[in-house]
Amino acid sequence: MSLSTAFFAIIKRDLVLALRRRSEVANPLLFFILVITLFPLGIGAQPHLLQSIAPGIIWVSALLAAMLSLDSLFRSDFDDGSLEQILLSAHPASLLVLAKVIAHWLVTGFPLLIVAPLLAVFLGMPTSSLGVLLLTLLLGTPVLSLIGAIGVALTVGLRRGGMILSLLVLPLYVPVLIFASNAVEMAGAGLPIQAQLNILISFLIMAVFLAPWPTAAALKMSIN
Amino acid sequence: MLGSLNYSLQANSLSCIRDDRVLFEDLSFTVNAGHVLLLEGKNGSGKTSLLRILCGFREPDAGDLSWCSDALSDSSYYSDLAYVGHLEGVKKELTVYENLKVALALGQAGNYSITEALTRVNLEDFDDMLVGALSAGQKRRLSLARLLMTKNVLWILDEPFTSLDRQGITLIETLMSEHCAQGGMIVLTSHQDLSLQGVNVQRVMLS
Numbered sequence: 001m002s003l004s005t006a007f008f009a010i011i012k013r014d015l016v017l018a019l020r021r022r023s024e025v026a027n028p029l030l031f032f033i034l035v036i037t038l039f040p041l042g043i044g045a046q047p048h049l050l051q052s053i054a055p056g057i058i059w060v061s062a063l064l065a066a067m068l069s070l071d072s073l074f075r076s077d078f079d080d081g082s083l084e085q086i087l088l089s090a091h092p093a094s095l096l097v098l099a100k101v102i103a104h105w106l107v108t109g110f111p112l113l114i115v116a117p118l119l120a121v122f123l124g125m126p127t128s129s130l131g132v133l134l135l136t137l138l139l140g141t142p143v144l145s146l147i148g149a150i151g152v153a154l155t156v157g158l159r160r161g162g163m164i165l166s167l168l169v170l171p172l173y174v175p176v177l178i179f180a181s182n183a184v185e186m187a188g189a190g191l192p193i194q195a196q197l198n199i200l201i202s203f204l205i206m207a208v209f210l211a212p213w214p215t216a217a218a219l220k221m222s223i224n
Numbered sequence: 225m226l227g228s229l230n231y232s233l234q235a236n237s238l239s240c241i242r243d244d245r246v247l248f249e250d251l252s253f254t255v256n257a258g259h260v261l262l263l264e265g266k267n268g269s270g271k272t273s274l275l276r277i278l279c280g281f282r283e284p285d286a287g288d289l290s291w292c293s294d295a296l297s298d299s300s301y302y303s304d305l306a307y308v309g310h311l312e313g314v315k316k317e318l319t320v321y322e323n324l325k326v327a328l329a330l331g332q333a334g335n336y337s338i339t340e341a342l343t344r345v346n347l348e349d350f351d352d353m354l355v356g357a358l359s360a361g362q363k364r365r366l367s368l369a370r371l372l373m374t375k376n377v378l379w380i381l382d383e384p385f386t387s388l389d390r391q392g393i394t395l396i397e398t399l400m401s402e403h404c405a406q407g408g409m410i411v412l413t414s415h416q417d418l419s420l421q422g423v424n425v426q427r428v429m430l431s
Contacts, residue, residue, distance in 0.1 A: 016317075016318065020318075081311025081313035086330065087281075088307055090300075090331070090332075
């Protein structure tokens with residue numbers, strides 16, 4: 001079958017699997033909502049403080065939620081041998097891996113975009129910056145999934161890879177966090193944010209084109 | 225038929241070292257179209273490691289492999305190969321039919337359609353059942369159905385008879401003979417005696 005058939009078959013397969021294992025979708029989303037709702041309780045009656053740190057809260061929570069969801073990206077395929085079959089396919093492994101990451105983002109990253117505006121209002125973020133928040137999440141969370149995929153691919157063969165995984169990917173997440181939360185903050189103050197957005201767009205383009213190769217190579221090493 | 229009959233897999237003085245232990249060294253063999261290579265040896269003698277080297281999951285520590293006298297990377301090797309290992313490679317949350325559809329999308333359509341392949345391995349009544357509900361032997365037959373519906377020359381099978389009943393074993397042996405008669409080739413490990421009619425079986429003993 002052609003490459004595009006294989007590409008979409010993998011996406012469809014992973015979406016059906018996510019639908020049948022709902023906790024996988026619900027966990028990161030629930031974590032995201034819980035962390036954000038705990039902040040106002042912890043900080044107390046200081047609406048201005050909350051408002052000024054809201055972009056940071058939302059982005060840090062999104063980043064941790066993305067990291068929490070990473071392990072499910074290749075784990076079950078690794079355990080039941082499906083990964084071997086995917087890598088044995090005559091199609092380029094990097095593109096099949098990209099299909100898996102896209103499906104994973106649709107299941108774990110995209111739901112964050114849907115609840116984020118609600119949580120932002122809850123934290124008292126000005127409505128003028130809601131659009132920018134969504135835009136940064138739309139550009140930034142796929143980057144988190146793509147970069148994270150390299151880390152998971154490297155650690156999926158280890159029995160206790162969780163700690164190493166966070167050490168590997170967190171430093172790489174930091175630039176996304178800085179530029180994205182900065183953009184939201186600036187937008188709230190009515191300042192131009194074109195530069196931050198351009199950088200996020202370039203992160204996304206680079207991640208889409210460059211991350212699948214090392215991910216595929218690392219997976220080949222892990223199933224060895 | 226699988227086209228021309230000049231497929232061949234050659235291994236030249238392969239060796240494999242695992243954790244400072246030499247599993248095998250200087251191992252050479254040639255498998256031609258229509259032939260079966262049966263790997264024998266005790267547990268831990270490197271049978272599975274050799275199969276994983278043949279699949280390209282591992283690099284041999286010395287020696288090289290060639291497919292139709294070309295290096296593996298320069299040839300159509302990976303589209304001519306199908307592997308069934310210890311792990312079935314099927315998702316238990318998907319139905320039998322959905323699993324085979326994904327397998328088909330990853331490979332090329334072969335002689336059998338999905339329904340025909342399922343009929344062949346006696347799973348025709350299970351196509352809309354979740355794989356998680358199948359027994360171990362049925363799962364094994366499902367992963368062997370994958371071999372039938374995708375187009376491939378070389379089957380690499382790691383203990384294909386595990387958890388199959390006597391009927392299942394006869395079935396797989398028939399399928400293997402047919403595959404060889406059509407010009408395919410098979411490399412397998414097994415602790416069972418093979419009874420393949422009219423097929424040239426080479427044996428390699430790993431010790």
